[in-house]
Amino acid sequence: MLLHINKNSSMVQRIEEDSNDIAIIAARLSNELGGWAQYKELAANNAARYETIMVQRFQHTLVALNDLVVAMRTRMTEKEEVQWQNFCSSVIAKEA
Secondary structure, three states: OEEEEOOOOOOEEEEOOOOOHHHHHHHHHHHHHHHHHHHHHHHHHOHHHHHHHHHHHHHHHHHHHHHHHHHHHOOOOHHHHHHHHHHHHHHHHHHO
């Protein structure tokens, strides 16, 4: 789900997803990853000043990643779903 926040009125609106929403979400994810990486570098030199925003950008990155996965999963074929399950299993196995 994509949201638009009007900075003037603070109104939040849901944006209808179009056929290219995966590319839009992927671009958003890329932007969030870039921001997180920048603040991570800044926090390395001045943690007290940048650590909070770094963590917030990381949270935004996770939300964008979740949105991308949800958008992709709604379009997966059965074969793609099997690949997805294999991927998830390998990620979980690496975490253990």
